[in-house]
Amino acid sequence: MKTDLIIIGSGPGGYNTACHAAKNGLNTVIFEDRQAGGTCLNRGCIPTKTLCHEADMIEAVAAMTGSRPETDLSKAMNRKEHVTGQLREGVETLMKSPGITFVKEHASFKDAHTVVAGGEEYTADNIIIATGSESKMPPIEGINEEGVVTSTELLNLEKMPNHLCIIGAGVIGMEFASVFKSFGSNVTVIEFLKECLPAIDSDIAKRMRKVMERRGIEFYMQSAVKSINRKGDKLTVCFDKKNKPQEVEADIVLVATGRKPNIDGLGLENTGINFDSKGIKVDDNMLTNIRGVYAIGDVNGRAMLAHAATAQGIRSVNHILKKSDNIRMEIMPAAVFTNPEVAGVGLTSDQCDAMGIEYNTRKGFYRSNGKALAMDESEGMVKLITDNNNKIIGCHAYGAHAADIIQEATVIMNFDGTTDNLRDIIHTHPTLEEILHDSTV
Missing domain, CATH: 3.30.390.30 (FAD/NAD-linked reductase, C-terminal dimerisation domain)
Incomplete structure (x- = not known):
């Protein structure tokens, strides 16, 4: 099948780009091998922010009444599923718009301008890779123990942990630390760097950490995790803080040490596209070294933010259409929805x-x-x-x-x-x- 544009991935970058392309007259085929909306909608931004809202409501009630309400985790998780389901249906409806063909199949490259999916071949002069990212697991002994989870599994917990230990004080780690503290868990955060939220101004990050410490969240900064061991129904996280061995016991351990571009199984080796462990290499128009092939969002590693993926997708389509825009990629706002x-x-x-x-x-x-x-x-x-x-x-x-x-x-x-x-x-x-x-x- 020949089309004007192929997009691989239906996260915010993918589906918004498909809409922009179709509105500008490009017949677009978009592939998704999981759920419409990608990681952001189904396993990231939206479900996390739904839980953040639940946590904020708990804090508001506690401030007003002086008594902290007990969290019903199942109700919170059910509401999260309702919100994500409603938005996912909206994306699926968008993907039925004129000019867009939505194919729910895994897509991989046969060559630089041919994609194979569901046993069929699709070709286009222009292809946009928007496959996002996945959790990056560090080489820690015991990382595969039962109860050691990524954000995806934590978003589907059925039982509230009495003690949650979080490895990593970046955006994901800090948001979940804030949420589960509000939910009633004891929370410990272990971070290798000197300060939390390394992408944020250090003055702001330090003040924020102090606020969270006053809420009762325990931080171990400049600490390197060495191993995770299970004993019965508990996990012990062993780490060095300034070369002094320490350990923390927890019910659940969240590994929040960052994300990596989702490029496995794409068949990039068949294309000649330049890439490494940090992502697919692109220029300021999101164009790879192969003519007509673009990469947007987390997969290029430039700015792992949903709105960055959307802006980059618009830029790439505009480049295809030879249209100029005034999008300033260097002015990229970011937020952390802690409390x-x-x-x-x-x-x-x-x-x-x-x-x-x-x-x-x-x-x-x-x-x-x-x-x-x-x-x-x-x-x-x-x-x-x-x-x-x-x-x-x-x-x-x-x-x-x-x-x-x-x-x-x-x-x-x-x-x-x-x-x-x-x-x-x-x-x-x-x-x-x-x-x-x-x-x-």
Whole structure:
């Protein structure tokens, strides 16, 4: 079968790209060997954020009544399934749009412009690889013990762990630490690096960790896990903290040490495409070294974020259509849906220091914001980073709805805005966004 465009993978990058391509007149065939919506919808962003919402409701009730309600894990998991199922049906409906053919089969390359799926061959001058990523398991003794899980298995737990040990303090680790602490589990986080959330401004990350420690989450930073051992119904995680052996006992151990591009079984060896363990190599148009073959989202390793995959997919289709766009891939907001939230966009202070960039910082605090106090959310800070001409080059925050606040900074940065521009924008009162405005005063 000959078509205009082939897309492998139906995550946010894949299905949004298919819609964009079809609307622009490209007959598109999209392949998916699992569930429509990919990891984000079924095993990642959406189910996790559903549980984050459940955790937030527990915290709200506890703050209002002074008594923490008991968590019904089965109800939380059932609601998660309802939300993901509803959204998955929506994606499947989109994939029935005119110009899109949705094939539920595993696809692999026969050659650079031929894909084999379900015993049939499909050819196209343009192919977009959007196969996402999967959990990366470190070489730790006992990593395959029963009860050692990835985020996928944790999202399907049937019994609440009394003690959850998390290896890794990145986005996945921190979100699950926050959720299960709210659910009533004892939580321990073991991290090899000096600070949690390495992609976030270290000032914000440190403050956030302190908040989580006050919630009762135990952190072991600069600690290397050596082994995991099962004794009866308990797991013992053995690790070195600054060369001193220590151990933690847990019911469940979550391995959250990052993700790797999902390229196994794609048949890339038949294409000549350049790739390594970090992902498929692409240029700024998401084009590989093979003409007409693109890679978007987690599989190229550039920015493992659902919205990054969507933006990259639009860019690749625009390149195919020879259309220009003003998408600025370097201005990529990101959020961590802990309680409270963490979010950031642009350069961090650490990056500026490493690159030798002169910068200034301005800070605004939740404790002086009327809406934050009314919400009983006085813990938080917004940090603006500007160059010597007051141009905003970064914004980072922790606190209630930090992701929403960062989005306003993202808009301003996309237009090379300054603190003067931000100061001149009228903000609704009372809102949390006033914290961002106040940081310029």
